[in-house]
Amino acid sequence: xxxxxxxxxxxxxxxxxxxxxxxxxxxxxxxxxxxxxxxxxxxxxxxxxxxxxxxxxxxxxxxxxxxxxxxxxxxxxxxxxxxxxxxxxxxxxxxxxxxxxxxxxxxxxxxxxxxxxxxxxxxxxxxxxxxxxxxxxxxxxxxxxxxxxxxxxxxxxxxxxxxxxxxxxxxxxxxxxxxxxxxxxxxxxxxxxxxxxxxxxxxxxxxxxxxxxxxxxxxxxxxxxxxxxxxxxxxxxxxxxxxxxxxxxxxxxxxxxxxxxxxxxxxxxxxxxxxxxxxxxxxxxxxxxxxxxxxxxxxxxxxxxxxxxxxxxxxxxxxxxxxxxxxxxxxxxxxxxxxxxxxxxxxxxxxxxxxxxxxxxxxxxxxxxxxxxxxxxxxxxxxxxxxxxxxxxxxxxxxxxxxxxxxxxxxxxxxxxxxxxxxxxxxxxxxxxxxxxxxxxxxxxxxxxxxxxxxxxxxxxxxxxxxxxxxxxxxxxxxxxxxxxxxxxxxxxxxxxxxxxxxxxxxxxxxxxxxxxxxxxxxxxxxxxxxxxxxxxxxxxxxxxxxxxxxxxxxxxxxxxxxxxxxxxxxxxxxxxxxxxxxxxxxxxxxxxxxxxxxxxxxxxxxxxxxxxxxxxxxxxxxxxxxxxxxxxxxxxxxxxxxxxxxxxxxxxxxxxxxxxxxxxxxxxxxxxxxxxx
Numbered sequence: 001x002x003x004x005x006x007x008x009x010x011x012x013x014x015x016x017x018x019x020x021x022x023x024x025x026x027x028x029x030x031x032x033x034x035x036x037x038x039x040x041x042x043x044x045x046x047x048x049x050x051x052x053x054x055x056x057x058x059x060x061x062x063x064x065x066x067x068x069x070x071x072x073x074x075x076x077x078x079x080x081x082x083x084x085x086x087x088x089x090x091x092x093x094x095x096x097x098x099x100x101x102x103x104x105x106x107x108x109x110x111x112x113x114x115x116x117x118x119x120x121x122x123x124x125x126x127x128x129x130x131x132x133x134x135x136x137x138x139x140x141x142x143x144x145x146x147x148x149x150x151x152x153x154x155x156x157x158x159x160x161x162x163x164x165x166x167x168x169x170x171x172x173x174x175x176x177x178x179x180x181x182x183x184x185x186x187x188x189x190x191x192x193x194x195x196x197x198x199x200x201x202x203x204x205x206x207x208x209x210x211x212x213x214x215x216x217x218x219x220x221x222x223x224x225x226x227x228x229x230x231x232x233x234x235x236x237x238x239x240x241x242x243x244x245x246x247x248x249x250x251x252x253x254x255x256x257x258x259x260x261x262x263x264x265x266x267x268x269x270x271x272x273x274x275x276x277x278x279x280x281x282x283x284x285x286x287x288x289x290x291x292x293x294x295x296x297x298x299x300x301x302x303x304x305x306x307x308x309x310x311x312x313x314x315x316x317x318x319x320x321x322x323x324x325x326x327x328x329x330x331x332x333x334x335x336x337x338x339x340x341x342x343x344x345x346x347x348x349x350x351x352x353x354x355x356x357x358x359x360x361x362x363x364x365x366x367x368x369x370x371x372x373x374x375x376x377x378x379x380x381x382x383x384x385x386x387x388x389x390x391x392x393x394x395x396x397x398x399x400x401x402x403x404x405x406x407x408x409x410x411x412x413x414x415x416x417x418x419x420x421x422x423x424x425x426x427x428x429x430x431x432x433x434x435x436x437x438x439x440x441x442x443x444x445x446x447x448x449x450x451x452x453x454x455x456x457x458x459x460x461x462x463x464x465x466x467x468x469x470x471x472x473x474x475x476x477x478x479x480x481x482x483x484x485x486x487x488x489x490x491x492x493x494x495x496x497x498x499x500x501x502x503x504x505x506x507x508x509x510x511x512x513x514x515x516x517x518x519x520x521x522x523x524x525x526x527x528x529x530x531x532x533x534x535x536x537x538x539x540x541x542x543x544x545x546x547x548x549x550x551x552x553x554x555x556x557x558x559x560x561x562x563x564x565x566x567x568x569x570x571x572x573x574x575x576x577x578x579x580x581x582x583x584x585x586x587x588x589x590x591x592x593x594x595x596x597x598x599x600x601x602x603x604x605x606x607x608x609x610x611x612x613x614x615x616x617x618x619x620x621x622x623x624x625x626x627x628x629x630x631x632x633x634x635x636x637x638x639x640x641x642x643x644x645x646x647x648x649x650x651x652x653x654x655x656x657x658x659x660x661x662x663x664x665x666x667x668x669x670x671x672x673x674x675x676x677x678x
Contacts, residue, residue, distance in 0.1 A: 002036040003095035004132065005088065005112050007102045010321050012040035014137040015101060018146065028087035039091055041102075045081040046114055048170055049074035063182050067175045067607045069600055073167065075118065085115070092119045100152050101132040104328055104382035106586070107530065109155050110162035131155050135328035136388050137321065161585040164595050168578065171603055172197045179610035180564065184618050191623030193561055193615070194542050197575045198527045199535050200562075203544050204570035205503055205510060206495055207554045207562040216491035221255035222262035223485040226269055226436045228429070228477045234469035235480070238274075238429050238436035240265055255489070266482035269431045274477040278428035285419035288448040290334035291373045291384035292411050294529035295505045297329075297404070302498035305403050306550065309497050309533035315404045316385065323401070325392050326408055329385050330530040335378040336386065341370065346389040348416065351409045354392035358410050362450045365416035373415050386412050410451055417448035425468050431479050440468040494551035497536070504532050507572045516573050525579055526572055543624025557624045564615030569606065 006012035012030065016023060020033035029039035051058035051068050053076070058065055077085050092098065098116060102108030109131075116129065129152035134145045176195035184193045224240035242256055249258035256262055292300075298312040307315070316329035344367050352359065359365075373384065387409045394402050421444040429436045441464050443449075495503070503510060504526040511517045527535050536552075539545040544558030554562070562570045578599070584590035 001095050002097045003091050004038045004099045004101050006040040007108050009040050012038045018139050018143045028084050045085045046075045047078050049076050061178050067603050099130045099132050104133045106158050106162040109158040113159045137324045138388050157586050157588050161582045184615050187619045189618040201572045201575050204562050207559050210554050213491045218488045224262050224265045225483040227480045230469050238438040241435040266484050269479050269482040272432045272479050274429045274431040274479050276475045277430050279473045280426045282424050284424050285421045288371050288414040293332050293334045299498045299501050310537045313533045315400045331382045332529040334384050335375045336383045337376050337379045338374045350389050350391045355409050369416050371415040414448040420447040420449045421445040440465045442467050496550045507576050511573050556621050560618040560621045563617035
């Protein structure tokens, strides 16, 4: 008997739907017509044991206990899932072959692997486990996936990476949360000070931005425009480029701060001849934008529709599970395997039939075209989010579902249009010894941009004109007048959902260490596609962030916490390096112990630092109200104090040091230790 173990019931039903009938439905599984069975997990069925499982003394939060570092990791069945685990125990024992049908990502891999390990599967039976990767719940896609199963052993590094992340998050978050909560009480702060390796650097980004804005003092700066005319009477403008001699009157960003200097230039050029010193015309092209990863989709939907990251994730999940209109949404890939090209005609037909409004006024897509989105080297367990072959009935979708589906469908359509082509012109003009530059970008062929209408596919610089008159090198022009343009420096803007997500996905921009920034060029990112929305939401739930219109600001408690922690705990450098190491484990370039050992050593240093210094920035700060779940002893439980409010589903859970999700993401130490070192 073959047993398929899905991540959740909806996936299990989708698998069973294309397997032999008749079906017999039982409690917790479906028996197929040929005697095989399909069962499922309900999220994580196992959770990490709480600290007091290692020593009863740990039930009470005490500084002298820290750091708590298990030597032999323990897991236990979740109370709410014992029944389903019993079902799987019986079926696993009866099965001659097992299939891991977890979601196609690191966490989905571990979620089923941990159950298989916990139920004692060993030897040849363990070696023969198959991996079923499903990213589209429509029957024809599930059938294709069943015909392309791989050995589960290929994905051991994926599972090991998820396990390492889970244990690291537990160690870091539980210990740091206990340490700072206990120290916070000494200065009068009565709430739980939740600290996590991802959530805290994200909070640090917001706090530092808020402080930068508060300290900002606007100052005027000056630009000069030369209004020019050809002998034929064609007019255009060019912007002054200050020379090195002007450096004493400029700021670090090259802006002129001296009004007198700028006025002098205006006076010198008005009524003077100008000469075209350089003239460069280039025909350029711009390829279609890549397909959507979850973060890219969240950023675009936040900008266009004002949707929060969690709202986009929940909507995409509904389009995937309920409507079966898009592929697996928790993806960090923006590419497709080349084999997917054969599906393009059917997908394009589904979009044309169900979302014809996207093509109004546009040329028809060309299935023969192949954009750079098709790249086998950049696809592993999952691919970009794309529409399925199912024709959408937009009338039954909610407004948000409709908006997100159309956004994904438009991005897919763009892959079957030619490049956007334009003529780029740059002119350098000498006027009275001063250098002035004019630029223009003239569209030649709209290509894929015709799909986006008035949406700006890219941000044009403010000094780029749509066209310039016909010019020749050496041509003499008339400067009709010079114009002084006075501007004020602007404070950085508060984070929004879109910009905070963009910061999390491109975190290397906020990393100070240049060597770390180099390492993170390809693997940068705080959190994963599945957890970023949950991280942001968790910081709101814990009272560390607040909204002001579309802006995201830190609360007094959030700011106080960041100012009380050592810099290494509040900046992305350390956790971004962790992400890089976790990716290296996935690629078989790093061993489990090589990641965990230095992490544990660093944790010891941070705990000692916490013990030596009181969080005075929290003195007099009112608790956010987040207090965790109290035990009979009166102390906060580590699990609640670290993770109350975290979701049970990895997509809405968080990768913070002590979230519930991390308790669920471990398995028996012995079995996993073997996997971790393989």
